[in-house]
Amino acid sequence: MNVANQSYPENRSENASDHSLVPPCQDACPLHMDIREYVGLVSQGRIMEALQVIRTGNPFPSICAYVCTHPCEDACRRSQVDKPIAIRSLKRFAVEFGGDRMVRAEAETKHAEKVAIVGSGPAGLACAYYLKKLGYAVTVLEAHSELGGMLRVGIPQYRLPREVLNIEVQRLIRMGVEIRTDTRVVSLDLLFELGYKAIFITIGAHQSLRMGIEGEESPGVIDGATFLREVNLGLKPSLGKRVAVVGGGNVAIDAARTATRLGIKKVSILYRRSRAEMPADPKEVEQALEEGIDIIYLVTPTIIKRENKRLNVTCVRMELGEPDESGRQRPVPIKDSVFIEKFDTLIAAIGQAPQTPSDFGVRIGRGSTIQVDPSTLTTNRVGVFAGGDAVTGPATVTEALAAGRLAALRIDDYLQHRYPLPVKETKEKLGGDLLPKTIEMIKKIERVEPPNLAFEARAKDFETVELVYGWEQAINEARRCLRCGVGVEILFQDKCATCLTCLRVCPYHVPYLDVSGTIRIPADQCQACGICVAECPAKAIVLRKPFDRRQVTDELGHTIKSAAESKNKPLIIGFCCQYGLYGTGTLARLWRGAKAGVSIVPVLCVAKVEATHLLSAFKTGAEGVFVAGCGEQCARENTTYWVKQRVAKVRKVLGSIGLEPERLQVFALSSTAEDPAEELDKFVEQIGSLRLASVIKGEVKS
Amino acid sequence: MIVAEQKPLEEIRRMIAPYQRVLILGCGTCMTVCDAGGELEVSFLHNALQLAQARSGDVAHTFYEHTLKRQCDPEFLGLLDEKTADVDVILSLGCGIGVQAVAERLPDMPVLPGVNTSFMGMTKESGVWDERCAACGDCRLEDTAGICPITRCTKGILNGPCAGPKKGKCEANKDMDCAWILIYQRLERLQQLDKMRRYYPPRNYRPIPRPRRITSKAGTMAGEGNG
Ligand SMILES: Cc1cc2nc3c(=O)[nH]c(=O)nc-3n(C[C@H](O)[C@H](O)[C@H](O)COP(=O)(O)OP(=O)(O)OC[C@H]3O[C@@H](n4cnc5c(N)ncnc54)[C@H](O)[C@@H]3O)c2cc1C
Ligand code: SF4
Ligand code: SF4
Ligand code: SF4
Numbered sequence: 001m002n003v004a005n006q007s008y009p010e011n012r013s014e015n016a017s018d019h020s021l022v023p024p025c026q027d028a029c030p031l032h033m034d035i036r037e038y039v040g041l042v043s044q045g046r047i048m049e050a051l052q053v054i055r056t057g058n059p060f061p062s063i064c065a066y067v068c069t070h071p072c073e074d075a076c077r078r079s080q081v082d083k084p085i086a087i088r089s090l091k092r093f094a095v096e097f098g099g100d101r102m103v104r105a106e107a108e109t110k111h112a113e114k115v116a117i118v119g120s121g122p123a124g125l126a127c128a129y130y131l132k133k134l135g136y137a138v139t140v141l142e143a144h145s146e147l148g149g150m151l152r153v154g155i156p157q158y159r160l161p162r163e164v165l166n167i168e169v170q171r172l173i174r175m176g177v178e179i180r181t182d183t184r185v186v187s188l189d190l191l192f193e194l195g196y197k198a199i200f201i202t203i204g205a206h207q208s209l210r211m212g213i214e215g216e217e218s219p220g221v222i223d224g225a226t227f228l229r230e231v232n233l234g235l236k237p238s239l240g241k242r243v244a245v246v247g248g249g250n251v252a253i254d255a256a257r258t259a260t261r262l263g264i265k266k267v268s269i270l271y272r273r274s275r276a277e278m279p280a281d282p283k284e285v286e287q288a289l290e291e292g293i294d295i296i297y298l299v300t301p302t303i304i305k306r307e308n309k310r311l312n313v314t315c316v317r318m319e320l321g322e323p324d325e326s327g328r329q330r331p332v333p334i335k336d337s338v339f340i341e342k343f344d345t346l347i348a349a350i351g352q353a354p355q356t357p358s359d360f361g362v363r364i365g366r367g368s369t370i371q372v373d374p375s376t377l378t379t380n381r382v383g384v385f386a387g388g389d390a391v392t393g394p395a396t397v398t399e400a401l402a403a404g405r406l407a408a409l410r411i412d413d414y415l416q417h418r419y420p421l422p423v424k425e426t427k428e429k430l431g432g433d434l435l436p437k438t439i440e441m442i443k444k445i446e447r448v449e450p451p452n453l454a455f456e457a458r459a460k461d462f463e464t465v466e467l468v469y470g471w472e473q474a475i476n477e478a479r480r481c482l483r484c485g486v487g488v489e490i491l492f493q494d495k496c497a498t499c500l501t502c503l504r505v506c507p508y509h510v511p512y513l514d515v516s517g518t519i520r521i522p523a524d525q526c527q528a529c530g531i532c533v534a535e536c537p538a539k540a541i542v543l544r545k546p547f548d549r550r551q552v553t554d555e556l557g558h559t560i561k562s563a564a565e566s567k568n569k570p571l572i573i574g575f576c577c578q579y580g581l582y583g584t585g586t587l588a589r590l591w592r593g594a595k596a597g598v599s600i601v602p603v604l605c606v607a608k609v610e611a612t613h614l615l616s617a618f619k620t621g622a623e624g625v626f627v628a629g630c631g632e633q634c635a636r637e638n639t640t641y642w643v644k645q646r647v648a649k650v651r652k653v654l655g656s657i658g659l660e661p662e663r664l665q666v667f668a669l670s671s672t673a674e675d676p677a678e679e680l681d682k683f684v685e686q687i688g689s690l691r692l693a694s695v696i697k698g699e700v701k702s
Numbered sequence: 703m704i705v706a707e708q709k710p711l712e713e714i715r716r717m718i719a720p721y722q723r724v725l726i727l728g729c730g731t732c733m734t735v736c737d738a739g740g741e742l743e744v745s746f747l748h749n750a751l752q753l754a755q756a757r758s759g760d761v762a763h764t765f766y767e768h769t770l771k772r773q774c775d776p777e778f779l780g781l782l783d784e785k786t787a788d789v790d791v792i793l794s795l796g797c798g799i800g801v802q803a804v805a806e807r808l809p810d811m812p813v814l815p816g817v818n819t820s821f822m823g824m825t826k827e828s829g830v831w832d833e834r835c836a837a838c839g840d841c842r843l844e845d846t847a848g849i850c851p852i853t854r855c856t857k858g859i860l861n862g863p864c865a866g867p868k869k870g871k872c873e874a875n876k877d878m879d880c881a882w883i884l885i886y887q888r889l890e891r892l893q894q895l896d897k898m899r900r901y902y903p904p905r906n907y908r909p910i911p912r913p914r915r916i917t918s919k920a921g922t923m924a925g926e927g928n929g
Binding site: 494495497498499500501504505535536537538539611612615616618619621649653656657658659 | 711712730731735737740742743746749750752754756757758771825827
């Protein structure tokens, strides 16, 4: 049995009755993180648990929280409704408020085999982390004086505070990972001779591409990666007064913004296409413009001449022609559009490629990348694995982390002489776009952006620009998640009486009759509100996740059990929505038992409270029962309406057995009200006096 | 579809009072569709009865629940056998047919009706049903443009309208459309108003012996009795 692999999400044994589908955000994440789950936990204010989910899927979540390029957000289905969920910002909130820096990672060495990791970028560090957890002795060899690869020498500090990186590095050292800095590996044979049984090459892509123009070698011309490395390692390159940065990617933007922070007033970016084609993150471009950086589009330098310690840069204007193989329009020079600009420094940031020492003896392919088998990361040399930018060319931190994790698992397989298990995707993916009729019914809720450092304060130093959410902001943002793929299904098609109730009650018009007259609930449209589950007269519909299916019943069970243990019958049972108010802590006082005799059953939206749950609450002997939802603030449609229907039905039963119907109430608590709990207080009082009255009449014992 | 309504809780409690172990038996067809006795209603009633019992402190009943796909077919009832060994009474949430079918299958078991079987009808909107057919056994909808005067006219007259309708509503219930006005309008639309001008003799119910039996099997011998 492959014990080691069990702790990794990709191989987690799946509960057979879990019919949830993989949402597009998770599918787009190179680490395959359970985004829906942790966003859901944040929306309930359960930050520590959210952090736990995050840590299971990501070795260095706090780093990703700052710099991940968030492909998940690009795939997020909420963007079909309004704007995607701010997933990265929510992760940042969870790691900061959940106390990620306090988390202790522990590991013990249980295998005799030693593994060497060449390069300490995110791929190398992730591999070290997982191999150490698997029980191997690991040595990381790094050419520079400090660990982190591009996280240290590439990405500027205002986007990734070095303290965050240092915490992760310290954690690795505490786990027992051996570190060798200032050690450039030139040959792998020596490492094998030193007794390492496997080697993981993660040397990144640090060789800047050349522009291929006259005068490129002149003093005053520097490449982007080198410039950023020098600044990041504490050097202060002298740049003069006027700086040009050539390129349109993130490295170009980082170089320009870094130059601004070194005090350069006039920084211009020369980009040969237009803004629409710029590969840089639009948010970063926005921030660069705010900081006073000038971006000149459709221009490219053709000749550099150094005169009087300045650079005369001949430029030519471009226009967009036919699309090239990348699908973007190819820029072509406009005739007679040549002009000359003077700069003190020109930073060329047009891309990097890996540079692998030839003595490594590994096969090199397109774009100087190391060739590997993508599912095992093995190279042509036995025992030598490779991953990260060195294999893919310049990519992203998360892709490097995923490569590091995969390498750890495959190296483990290799050292334990196991046939590598193919990565099994047991769950179906959720595909398909939301239909217009579904979108129309989904409440539009504005995306909450985290605050930014005021831009006057920015350009002076390397302070972090993006700040973290406040508690309430984060919860409101997280509530926007559509919870793709955890909706409902007709689990018992043979029970379905085709009564059409689901089709009639669904606020989003999801269920439909197919041509054969069978009712269908398409997973890609269902909004997981749960209304139809409680209304289906045949009980044929269930939520796709076993946890969601049992949630209310289980929580009610716990409440009843703990009441029984304390020998105190609960006076009042309240089914309270966990989104919103409880999440923000506004009603937390009810939890603390400040109201003696009030037991809270936490529910994930009141629409999931069924009539029988209400009856069960009364069966425990409760004198009063209430349902408290978020009313207008609910992210779903009609939830209060349906819970009121069920309450009316149960009230009829109460009346017919001689109980006052007022003992059952629905509250729509709004966080905008002055005292949202006022109504609740009144109810508690009222039930208290009803009980007193029955004690006097001798109906119940006090 | 057959439409019914669950009996009031008080009545059900009175009926089951003499029995200790009660099986609440739902029906997965019509009673499910009309919200009277499907699995959801079975479990709701189960909980309501338990609550009533807990609050009143009367006789302690033990309740069981089960829902069959249909109570009106003997094969489905066969699935009941093992469920009934330890019960004293069956409270059927099937229609009147279901109750009788269960009783027929289990000669020694008391069977109680949990719903009032009301009519044959159709859905007006979610949770609302209207009567449409009286099962007269001699359908005349051809002459009345697909609108049944026997069910939908308060007086059930065959040569309507009477002298009473006001603004298209029935004189006995001003919220209800006059069936005969509806018939007139529809015949007019279909250009069959001549059907209005005919006289329909009173119907003779006598030749219909009850209970009726229908067989779809070809070759059944004439004269076979009902037994
Ligand atoms: C300026 C800049 C900004 C970026 N911004 C982002 C961003 O915001 N988000 C994002 O996701 N990605 C970003 N990236 C990309 C990201 O940093 C890389 O994709 C990622 O770091 C690749 O990780 P890696 O482990 O493969 O290699 P690297 O991080 O490049 O690490 C390789 C390490 O190997 C060492 N090394 C090389 N050769 C040897 C040798 N022979 N012996 C010993 N050590 C050696 C190097 O010194 C280096 O430390 C950015 C990149 C740059 C340059
Ligand atoms: S709405 Fe939520 S579950 Fe759906 S893709 Fe976006 S983050 Fe993922
Ligand atoms: S509500 Fe239930 S029984 Fe009715 S059609 Fe939908 S799934 Fe079938
Ligand atoms: S769970 Fe809600 S959104 Fe999904 S089908 Fe049922 S009623 Fe519609």
